[in-house]
Amino acid sequence: MTEVSQPGAVSRALRMAQTLATEVVEQVAIENGVCLHSIPMRVTDTHSSSAEIVNLPCGSTQESKCPPCARRAKALRAVQCREGWHMEAEPVRAPAEATEEQRRLVMVRAQWEAWRAEAAELGESTDAIGLAIADLDAEIERSGLGGDVLGRAVPVKRTRSTRRRQDAPDLPRRQRSSSTVGRTYAAPDGRAYRPSMFVTLTLPSYGRVRNGVPIDPGTYDYRRAARDAIHFSKLVDRFVQNLRRVAGFDVQYFASVEPQRRLAVHLHMAVRGTVSRADLRAVVAATYHQVWWPPCDEVRYPAGCLPVWVAGDGEDGEGGYVDPSTGEVLPSWDEALARLDADDEATPLHVARFGDQMDMQGVLAGTPDADQRIRYLAKYLTKSLGGGIGAEDHARAAHAARLVEALRYEPCSAACANWLRFGVQPKGAKAGMVPGRCRGKAHKPEHLGYGGRRVLVSRKWSNKSLGEHRQDRRAWVLEVLGLAGEDGGVREVGRYIWRPVPVGDVSLPTRRVRLLREVARAQAWRAHLAELQARAREVDLPPELGEDQMIMASAGCGSAKIV
Ligand SMILES: [Zn+2]
Numbered sequence: 001m002t003e004v005s006q007p008g009a010v011s012r013a014l015r016m017a018q019t020l021a022t023e024v025v026e027q028v029a030i031e032n033g034v035c036l037h038s039i040p041m042r043v044t045d046t047h048s049s050s051a052e053i054v055n056l057p058c059g060s061t062q063e064s065k066c067p068p069c070a071r072r073a074k075a076l077r078a079v080q081c082r083e084g085w086h087m088e089a090e091p092v093r094a095p096a097e098a099t100e101e102q103r104r105l106v107m108v109r110a111q112w113e114a115w116r117a118e119a120a121e122l123g124e125s126t127d128a129i130g131l132a133i134a135d136l137d138a139e140i141e142r143s144g145l146g147g148d149v150l151g152r153a154v155p156v157k158r159t160r161s162t163r164r165r166q167d168a169p170d171l172p173r174r175q176r177s178s179s180t181v182g183r184t185y186a187a188p189d190g191r192a193y194r195p196s197m198f199v200t201l202t203l204p205s206y207g208r209v210r211n212g213v214p215i216d217p218g219t220y221d222y223r224r225a226a227r228d229a230i231h232f233s234k235l236v237d238r239f240v241q242n243l244r245r246v247a248g249f250d251v252q253y254f255a256s257v258e259p260q261r262r263l264a265v266h267l268h269m270a271v272r273g274t275v276s277r278a279d280l281r282a283v284v285a286a287t288y289h290q291v292w293w294p295p296c297d298e299v300r301y302p303a304g305c306l307p308v309w310v311a312g313d314g315e316d317g318e319g320g321y322v323d324p325s326t327g328e329v330l331p332s333w334d335e336a337l338a339r340l341d342a343d344d345e346a347t348p349l350h351v352a353r354f355g356d357q358m359d360m361q362g363v364l365a366g367t368p369d370a371d372q373r374i375r376y377l378a379k380y381l382t383k384s385l386g387g388g389i390g391a392e393d394h395a396r397a398a399h400a401a402r403l404v405e406a407l408r409y410e411p412c413s414a415a416c417a418n419w420l421r422f423g424v425q426p427k428g429a430k431a432g433m434v435p436g437r438c439r440g441k442a443h444k445p446e447h448l449g450y451g452g453r454r455v456l457v458s459r460k461w462s463n464k465s466l467g468e469h470r471q472d473r474r475a476w477v478l479e480v481l482g483l484a485g486e487d488g489g490v491r492e493v494g495r496y497i498w499r500p501v502p503v504g505d506v507s508l509p510t511r512r513v514r515l516l517r518e519v520a521r522a523q524a525w526r527a528h529l530a531e532l533q534a535r536a537r538e539v540d541l542p543p544e545l546g547e548d549q550m551i552m553a554s555a556g557c558g559s560a561k562i563v
């Protein structure tokens with residue numbers, strides 16, 4: 001009997017062929033900068049009643065999820081970094097422009113909210129829509145719009161007693177100007193220089209390492225490593241505050257958080273303007289962040305005898321966690337903090353500091369060195385922090401596993417389920433919380449304990465939100481292609497109705513077909529751009545089309561139609 005005569009074998013062979021075909025199509029899509037997981041949307045023109053399907057790029061920043069979107073996100077970050085680093089004039093925010101962008105975002109947001117309600121009503125999953133909304137909210141926040149667009153109450157920040165305030169570090173305090181652009185120096189030949197800095201900050205040693213692996217895992221301080229990673233972004237905030245105090249101007253920065261070989265996070269920072277090396281050293285040495293959290297070094301409730309949730313019966317109807325044997329209600333998060341405040345003997349749970357290994361380079365605008373640093377800052381943003389350990393690298397994989405184990409029961413935030421293990425109700429406690437199963441980013445292997453943003457940008461860096469940079473690039477592409485037109489190639493606001501195409505809609509081509517169509521479109525646009533590039537000397541075009549611009553260009557073709 002041959003294999004082919006078996007029905008099972010035939011379908012298996014067919015399945016394999018199908019899988020192979022999909023892989024090839026995906027590869028072609030990647031090569032052409034086409035999003036792999038675009039969201040099909042039906043766009044109806046209310047004037048003509050005609051409709052078409054537009055594929056919205058997924059917008060992922062991670063190469064493991066969507067390489068083309070991740071590359072575009074990286075290129076956009078490089079643009080943002082470049083535009084802010086050596087600014088010569090004070091950024092001035094034009095309120096009218098901001099309002100335009102914000103209004104657009106809020107309108108899109110409102111539409112998504114309506115879809116979510118509709119999907120919920122139909123009993124469909126709202127997960128994907130929820131994710132899109134979360135992204136939009138982040139974008140709205142970055143655009144500088146305060147509060148919550150839906151008018152939900154913004155939680156009031158608890159004010160700590162003054163005794164627990166962070167002590168001011170021992171640093172010289174300079175007269176502070178509101179300038180954000182560093183000093184200018186005149187060279188003997190009369191030319192002006194406005195130097196900037198590239199700074200690298202690392203965390204302290206937790207034990208000796210060789211090739212990224214502790215020499216003695218038994219004495220390597222995994223707990224300290226875990227807590228430093230969890231509170232790293234706060235430490236960076238403190239550093240910036242102190243730096244501004246010493247520098248005497250409103251220092252602006254673009255920073256990226258990256259993994260070191262030993263699996264600790266560190267920070268690369270492009271800083272506008274300079275301070276002396278001695279001052280920078282003093283700031284790094286004096287900077288610390290105290291974590292005033294309830295104690296969590298002793299396990300009060302190990303697995304097997306965890307606190308029990310009791311539904312509320314009082315007027316407020318809120319439940320709470322109680323001791324499984326005595327029935328005593330555990331202190332709430334606020335109560336635990338109040339106790340800490342009242343205790344004169346209390347010490348912070350953790351004090352985070354930087355290590356001795358600090359690096360600072362002076363950088364001049366427009367030099368190849370500056371370009372190289374910018375590429376470096378964006379280089380690894382599309383990779384997860386904890387990724388990149390080869391399967392054959394057993395020692396480092398074991399090191400990573402020990403760090404993840406140390407992070408497992410470490411509280412990552414006030415709302416972390418792990419607080420139950422230490423006898424405190426997490427902030428906003430609800431039924432079903434289990435220590436060791438918190439879904440916070442910090443506990444996941446790919447984040448190495450760091451749950452914050454990978455790119456940290458100060459408010460007055462480039463004077464533009466990421467959304468505005470994106471709009472700029474899009475406008476540039478449309479301009480080059482001669483598509484700008486009177487409405488700038490952007491759909492008229494309010495004229496079109498956007499709806500996600502439901503799964504199983506018969507009018508929706510298969511994913512493979514949609515990918516191939518987008519590839520054809522990307523190729524046509526690229527060919528057109530290349531042609532314009534070839535004629536660049538005849539027509540008045542922006543400078544040469546570098547890789548970044550080509551990437552942005554292919555983004556433009558996917559999104560030129562998007563409001
Ligand atoms: Zn994508």
Ligand SMILES: [Zn+2]
Nearest residue numbers: 412416438440
């Ligand atoms: Zn957690």
